[in-house]
Amino acid sequence: xxxxxxxxxxxxxxxxxxxxxxxxxxADIDLALVHDIFAASVxxxxxxxxxxxxxxxxxxVVVIDHLVPAPSAEAAAVHDRIRKHVSELDIxxxxxxxxxxxxxxxxxxxxxxxxxxxxxTDSHTTTHGALxxxxxxxxxxxxxxxxxxxxxxxxxxxxxxxxxxxxLALGVSWKDVILHLAGRFGSDGAQYRAMEFGGPALVEADMxxxxxxSNMALELGAKFALFPSDSVTADYLAERDxxxxxxxxxxxxxxxxxxxxxLTALAPQVALPHDVDNVIPVGxxxxxxxxxxxxxxxxxxxxxxxxxxxxxxxxxxxxxxVRMVVAPASRAVLTQALAEGVIATLVDAGASVLPSGxxxxxxGHSGLLAPGERxxxxxNRNFIGRMGSPQAEIYLASPETxxxxxxxxxxxxxxxxxxxx
Amino acid sequence: MSDALGRVWKFDHDISTDxxxxxxxxxxxxxxxxxxxxxxxxxxxxxxxxxxxIVIAGRNFGCGSSRETAAENLKALGIACVVAESLxxxxxxxxxxxxxxVLLCAGVHEAFNDGDEVAVDLTAGTIAxxxxxxxxxxxxxxxxxxEILAAGGIISVLQSQTEG
Numbered sequence: 001x002x003x004x005x006x007x008x009x010x011x012x013x014x015x016x017x018x019x020x021x022x023x024x025x026x027a028d029i030d031l032a033l034v035h036d037i038f039a040a041s042v043x044x045x046x047x048x049x050x051x052x053x054x055x056x057x058x059x060x061v062v063v064i065d066h067l068v069p070a071p072s073a074e075a076a077a078v079h080d081r082i083r084k085h086v087s088e089l090d091i092x093x094x095x096x097x098x099x100x101x102x103x104x105x106x107x108x109x110x111x112x113x114x115x116x117x118x119x120x121t122d123s124h125t126t127t128h129g130a131l132x133x134x135x136x137x138x139x140x141x142x143x144x145x146x147x148x149x150x151x152x153x154x155x156x157x158x159x160x161x162x163x164x165x166x167x168l169a170l171g172v173s174w175k176d177v178i179l180h181l182a183g184r185f186g187s188d189g190a191q192y193r194a195m196e197f198g199g200p201a202l203v204e205a206d207m208x209x210x211x212x213x214s215n216m217a218l219e220l221g222a223k224f225a226l227f228p229s230d231s232v233t234a235d236y237l238a239e240r241d242x243x244x245x246x247x248x249x250x251x252x253x254x255x256x257x258x259x260x261x262x263l264t265a266l267a268p269q270v271a272l273p274h275d276v277d278n279v280i281p282v283g284x285x286x287x288x289x290x291x292x293x294x295x296x297x298x299x300x301x302x303x304x305x306x307x308x309x310x311x312x313x314x315x316x317x318x319x320x321x322v323r324m325v326v327a328p329a330s331r332a333v334l335t336q337a338l339a340e341g342v343i344a345t346l347v348d349a350g351a352s353v354l355p356s357g358x359x360x361x362x363x364g365h366s367g368l369l370a371p372g373e374r375x376x377x378x379x380n381r382n383f384i385g386r387m388g389s390p391q392a393e394i395y396l397a398s399p400e401t402x403x404x405x406x407x408x409x410x411x412x413x414x415x416x417x418x419x420x421x
Numbered sequence: 422m423s424d425a426l427g428r429v430w431k432f433d434h435d436i437s438t439d440x441x442x443x444x445x446x447x448x449x450x451x452x453x454x455x456x457x458x459x460x461x462x463x464x465x466x467x468x469x470x471x472x473x474x475i476v477i478a479g480r481n482f483g484c485g486s487s488r489e490t491a492a493e494n495l496k497a498l499g500i501a502c503v504v505a506e507s508l509x510x511x512x513x514x515x516x517x518x519x520x521x522x523v524l525l526c527a528g529v530h531e532a533f534n535d536g537d538e539v540a541v542d543l544t545a546g547t548i549a550x551x552x553x554x555x556x557x558x559x560x561x562x563x564x565x566x567x568e569i570l571a572a573g574g575i576i577s578v579l580q581s582q583t584e585g
Contacts, residue, residue, distance in 0.1 A: 024565045037447050037488070049580055067448070078448050123487040123511055139489030139515035145575045149582075153565060187435055188481040192510050221481065223510055275435055362486075363444035383437040383485060386444070390461035 002250025004159035005226040006194035009134040013117040021158040021254070026151050029059065030133075031111060033120030035102050036064040038140045040078050042121065043085035045144045054089050055150030061093040061111055062086050063102035068357030070097070071365035100330025100356040103127040103215060103298035107207070108330055110240035114229035114247045119146055124298050124380065126218045129225040130210035131233060132247050134194075136223050157223045158256040159194040161249075164201035166264035171415035173308065174209035175300055175378065175398035178216040179269035181261070183279025191221030193256065196249060198228065201263050207236040208304040215299045216380050219276040268414055270376075271396035274384045282401055285411045292369065293318065293406035294377030295346075295399055296327030296354070297361040303333045303342075305378060305399040310342040312403035312417050313349040319409025324351035325367040331356055349406075363387050369394075376405045425501035425522065426551075427473040429537040430466060431530070432459070434479035438512070441483065441491035451490070451497050458494040472499030475539055479505065479530040483512020492516040502541045504529050504548050504559065517566045520574035524548065526559030543567075 003011065003018055011019045013027035032054075034042050039062050046054070054060050062082065070076035079097065086094045095105050103124055106112050114132035118125060121143050128135035138152070146152050162181065168174070182189070195217045197210075205213070210227050217225030227233070228248035237244040267281040295301070295309050306328060318324050326346050328334040334356060337343045343353060354360070360367030361379040368388030369375055375387060375394050382394035397405070400414035407417060440461055446454045459466045476482075476495060482505040483491055492515045495503065502522040506529060516523045522543050529548060533539060538551035546561030562570070572578045 024563065045576065049576065049583065074448060121487055123485065125487075137487035137511055139487055139492075139511065139518055141489060141518040141575050142514060145518075145579050148579055155563070187484055188507055188509075191481065191507060221484070221510060362447075363439070364447065381437075381439070381485060383439040385461045386437075386439050388445075 001254055002252035004194065004253040004255065005132065005196050005228065005247070005249045006134055006157055006159050006224050009115055009117060010154060010156045012115060019156045021156050023156045024153060025156060026153050027117055029119055029146050029150055029152060030116040031059055031061065031118045032143065032146050033061045033063065033102055033106065033118065033122065033125060034143060035066055035122055036079060036082055037066045038121040038143070040081040040085065042140050042143045042147060043089065045140070046147045049144070049148060051148055054091065054147045057090045058092050059150070060091050060147070061106065062091055063095045063105055064097045065101045066358045066362060066364055068097040068355050068359065098331060098355055100333070101298045101301065101358055104302065104329035104333065107131055107211065108332055110242055113242060114233060114244060119143070119152060123218050124215050126222055126225040127211055127215040127298060129214040130207060130227050132226060132229040134224045134226065137218070157192055157194045159196050160190055161196045161198060161255045161258045163199035163258060163260050164197060164263060165199055165260065166201055166262045167204060168263050168266065171400055172266055172268055173398040173400060174205055174212050176266055176269045177263060178213045179271055179279050179396065180266055182216070182219050182271065182277045183269065185220055187219060187221065187275060187277040189220045190217065192223060194224040194226060195220065195222045196226045202227065202230065205232065206304065207232055208302045211302065212299055219380060268398060268401045270401065270411060271382055273382050273393040273395065276381060276396065282397065282411065282413045288374060288411045289409060290322060290376050290405055290411060291373040292367065292375040293322060293324040293402050294360055294367060294375055294379060295324070295402055296329065297358065297379035298329065299380040300378035300399050301327055301329030301333065303336050306333065306337045306342050306346070309399040309403035310345040312400055312414055313407065314345050316349055316407050318350040318406040322406055322409050324406045325354055325360060326351045327354040327359065328356050360387055376402050376411055378402050424543065425473065425475060425541040427475040427501050427539065428471065429475055429477050429533050429535060429539055430470065431533060431535045432476065432478040435481045435484055436478055438483060438485035438488050438491040442488050442494050451493060454490055455494040455497040458498060467498060470498045470500065473501045474499065475541060476500050476503045477505070477529055477533050478503065480507045482508050484509040487511050489515040489519060492519055492521045496521040502543070504541060506530050517569050518575040520570060522570060524559045526557050528557050532557055
């Protein structure tokens, strides 16, 4: 019997020839990520256990991205504690406020390689499955254990495979694909499972698109969201001087289910409040006025996302009464978007540019909503209270749909606007 | 592992970590944070919950973020156990990691209501109403997870490994 991608990576991390779904293993962690919401408490707790070091300072990445720039004195004090911990623990990879969102920085700065086992104190750590890393979120207590020992227990997950066929229509993006999968299979459609993507349509998915899909796979409950390591992966890694070897599941691997997905007829999708799986085609949304449009987050704050929105917004103005906020996913994204004129296009259209960070997406600060307000955003969650008031409504969509909606002042189909670079 | 006998607080499907631990209070201390637990959908929960009460929920309880504070808030408020049709992976791991007992049990959302007195046997994986009108068999946690719970959480495991 062959192995799925998840089984291959878990076997290597557990020092075994092979493992099978359902087994419990103790595995070595290749990379541990903590961000500013949890880093101070993780390192405080580590020191309380009597330890003065982490398991391997070269395998730890610390990112200040959620409370950026510090919106309160309390947040600033938390950041101050984190910087002291980073210095005392001699952690090599530290990205301070303004560098970017952790799930952008890890791949962008070359921390992720195919075959790694990655844990992070953030649910969307599944993002790195785009680069064939078995990457998943854990809580702070488990991260303390990892920081101390470099190991963690895992149950090897069953794998559900998604075979992607066909070709996306103009104005439709891979955000629409993962929204469609959330709607079709539900918010627990891959609970405790590894999602594995394959099929002929993968060649059309660039790394930015793959990162979007693996990011939001978590919203189906996925533990891992794995793409194979192929020529797209190799090209992305080559830009970072990282050699890549192909890595894919065995042809005779055992799957809990295999789903065939045809992309050809897919329309732009929108997740309605208050669940990520409450998804319908944009044409069925009806006439819904919006108050805010949000472009950003670890799901869709990359250069390709900003370009797609700018292509729609070029020489246009956002509607009166609509606020548009844009948060580029990293400083590198911002720099390149500035150089290409993408930021100028967005600002000329009426958007405000926020620092690279997570602020509005997790309801922390910058771009929150009042009772009765409606926001359409490119982020990943539309739960009650996610962006401020519990009486606000959040709709999730692609960068193209968010840009088209900002122009229209209501939720709009990007295929009716100018589309694509 | 001790049994739990307590009063039911019942919630629906897809109760998210944003409801259990709103992002606005993300870095507040637990004494503050726990007072906002589920306030968007059950404003009286945090003030009226009593030590030993039991949360019963539908599918996908604790979906969303990795924030352990979702489980920690419930534990700090005195919740003895969460019994749900299904739990998000992260919530389940976090609950075990901090020593909050959980039980997966089909039919539990239908069988029980707010205020019911129920008894939970974690080892056997059962939940029953005090009057025995309902008695459901759930899925006991795997041994590996029950050992962490029995130790009081993964930090306790770490400390015992260090001492050992």
